[in-house]
Amino acid sequence: MSHYTIGIDYGSLSARAVLVDINDGKELASAVYEYPHAVMSEYLPDSKVKLGPDWALQHPEDYLNVLRQTIPSVIEKSNVHSSNIVGIGIDFTSCTIMPVSREGKVLAQYEKYKTEPHAWVKLWKHHAAQPEADLINKIGKKYGFLSRYGGKISSEWMFPKVLQILNEAPHLYHETNSFLEAADWITLQLTGNWIRNNCTLGFKALWDEQHGFPEKAFFKELHPDMENVIEEKFGGEIRKIGESAGPLLQEWSEALGLSPNTKVSVGNVDAHVSASSSKVVDEGKMLMIMGTSTCDITLGSEKKEVEGMCGVVKDGAIPGYYAYESGQNAVGDIFDWFVRTYINQTYEDEANLQGISIHELLEKKASVLKAGESGMVALDWWNGNRSVLVDTNLTGLMLGMTLATKPEEIYRTLIEATAFGKRRIIDSFAKSGIEIKELYACGGLPHKNRLLMQIYADVCQLEIKIASSLQAPALGSAIFAAVAAGYYESLQEASDKMASLKEEVFKPIPENSKIYDQLYAEYIQLHDYFGKGENDVMKRLKKLKLSILDQQTIHA
């Protein structure tokens, strides 16, 4: 008799559930639920409260409706008996946080708070806490923990967001019983247990297995009221991903049509959970989760400092290993920017005639070009640089254009630029003694764009294997659920049985790699010149731009 788990992947605009056979990882059914409130960046729902620039909120009820809609749906579609469903796993975007009451509700769920912006869920891409992040980075220098994060943290993380609440809505800060990651809030709802997962604590909340949270003096220096923030607002038990958070509450088992014995695994993050479903369960491998941006997960047996990494957390992706996170702020987003905005009717017509998308047409045309043939090179900083330089004020650069430069040349140059960015990250790891011997990829892009994969292989001079599943995070959550439910001894074992790779492996073509060595040398020279202080033109231009936009706002 087969057993099954359900993995639920909470994304930025929708969530997806898959029901999986734990023997072989076969996906029997899936269901998607789009959040009715999507991302709230201008107004609160049902109110006239306007939000500031760079805000991004979400509605907690949307998250609960995901459970109510998708779980019964996959059970019904798969025709599996609910008693054979042994576990549920959750992964979430991160760092997505909310202020939670003693009753386990988000403050915004109370009538009295619903017109207060700070009572709502702050989505990962809420970028309005930059001043708070700057302060943490400044004060944090004295306290040592920043070395685990490449020297700098992002405004997206837990404490900038918490400090913003305290600064702008102190009464809500004080009303809050607990600031929770959304992943942990879902497991709280399902199990009634206040459990925090070690992955988001480590990567986004400055926590470390060895050192715990930063010391009181640090928090006091941030804000006098925050001295005891850990004791006051960060209670609950810390458990590792892959462990169980407990069985399903009776009320949910009834609502969802599941057995009350169903185990809920500890919450996880969309990127990190994908290592298990991409067979990245030991050293020497880097997993690239490729979409609008790219997040990389690399496993290591030792804790090392890597230049400009996003973070390193013990047991942060696969128990038994340190998980290193790195990434690129814009990958698919850059190609989309170009394709959405800069492709003319002639190309549109050509794509229509061939019955393919513009992306496919450009891929086709760019595939005919040889490496180096366009005479161009670009810096992939359209959305800043996340790893190595860790600088959101850097911007894109392209050079080598002539009057004969064609769209497919720009398209290919943009792809190459992101590949060079990837190689630069791999080089950082190598310098710290962490050698990457193979690349793995999952996400939408690797399945869609063969040229992209070939260029990455040629540039990085590494083979690339691709996860079979198009739902790597949801499948990953289902794998973690199988382990939490006790059906496998280890994540490695579960991954071995439940995950699979596409047969096709992208291998470097030596002739191309040779040319890309030359282009990469050019990339590095530009990368260091514009990124490491020799010419800060990008930052000066951005500052000028912001000062002009500020003036316009004042005059408006």
Place this chain on the structure above:
Amino acid sequence: MSHYTIGIDYGSLSARAVLVDINDGKELASAVYEYPHAVMSEYLPDSKVKLGPDWALQHPEDYLNVLRQTIPSVIEKSNVHSSNIVGIGIDFTSCTIMPVSREGKVLAQYEKYKTEPHAWVKLWKHHAAQPEADLINKIGKKYGFLSRYGGKISSEWMFPKVLQILNEAPHLYHETNSFLEAADWITLQLTGNWIRNNCTLGFKALWDEQHGFPEKAFFKELHPDMENVIEEKFGGEIRKIGESAGPLLQEWSEALGLSPNTKVSVGNVDAHVSASSSKVVDEGKMLMIMGTSTCDITLGSEKKEVEGMCGVVKDGAIPGYYAYESGQNAVGDIFDWFVRTYINQTYEDEANLQGISIHELLEKKASVLKAGESGMVALDWWNGNRSVLVDTNLTGLMLGMTLATKPEEIYRTLIEATAFGKRRIIDSFAKSGIEIKELYACGGLPHKNRLLMQIYADVCQLEIKIASSLQAPALGSAIFAAVAAGYYESLQEASDKMASLKEEVFKPIPENSKIYDQLYAEYIQLHDYFGKGENDVMKRLKKLKLSILDQQTIHA
């Protein structure tokens, strides 16, 4: 009773004649003739002879048909009595040259030579004599004359083209009685007089009023057969622009319906002749002839060396002054490249809805932006750098792009880049003690694009006046004809009466200029870094590109 002159402007694809009242410059009639053979870049006419890459030939009969078609046409349209037409003036693209027989015919006009590519007219943009130009620049270093040309000459000029004929078709070189500029060939046809104009000799044929042509030793070093090239192939009298080349031959006066007393002025160049019709007849002014590229004419009372200028010639534009030429290889061409290739259907639809062109729509959208608001800067080297750096191997650069960058921001950044290029040229003149106090503009672009003019004024911090005539070269030729016919004492006097400027003057807006000072400083830092050897990435990429394209040719 009024008198009239006819100015004929020979362009790259067509010629235009205007019939003008010499009292006030009023244009009574105009006519255009498109060359039936246009530019021959792949095959000779009526033959299967294929041309090499970068060739550009023209048909001499097309030039004669211009006279036969346009002159009777403007006489008829204007209803002027032909006895009142006192002069004809000619200007031509340059350096456009042909091998001419003792009888005054282009060799290609003889049956026996017509299948030989080197027997035809080489248009200015024939770029197949680059190896010959390289040799001249190498050997020329020893002989001093290069300092009049910013240190380097172009493959477009007279002697690279002549040497190419000698190298590749020596029998034709030896058959040639005279290598002529096309402008001088037309005056030869019309008057029977072998006269060379000082302007093209000075700017394109290494001649100087003070020093004459380069010495024999130089030519001998170029090629032993060229030792006596000047005596053998460069006969004829040198006359200054503004002088008469003689009266019309009887046969032409009959064919065209003109009086045999009609004076033909010495041939001239399209750019240089426009100084007179744009009221640039004394010092302190720079005229920009703006179209696909920009050519600048500046007058000075002394001969000075200006960094990277194209050339300086005494009496080369307005008698009594040294004429300095400078320019930018691509201006309108860059905007066209962007607009032709990178504008999507949404913008097309918006332009159609408003009943305006895409260029107009972009101008409109870009006009709403503030200087500096886009956070971008570009180097305007899409077709190399003609003045200051004098390097065709430089390529375009743009930086500051984000995922939100819009087409109108790129469009405006490209305009700004060409304006910075212009300011850099003006700075070179200033460094050599030639101060530009006012800008003048003629050509298609200044009439079409107000934003362009305003940005140039803001960036250069100079007022810009625009020639009224849309046919500045043809009107200029008519002005020169009036002087040659003896109706004015000087070009200054003729220009004063016959030329006019648009009422609207573009004045710098101090608020914008202040921001452009900052952006220009960034431009200069990038200009020097990429253009003066600190980082030769553009040249290395171009070399790599050419080596890859070469391999493809070999494999094909």
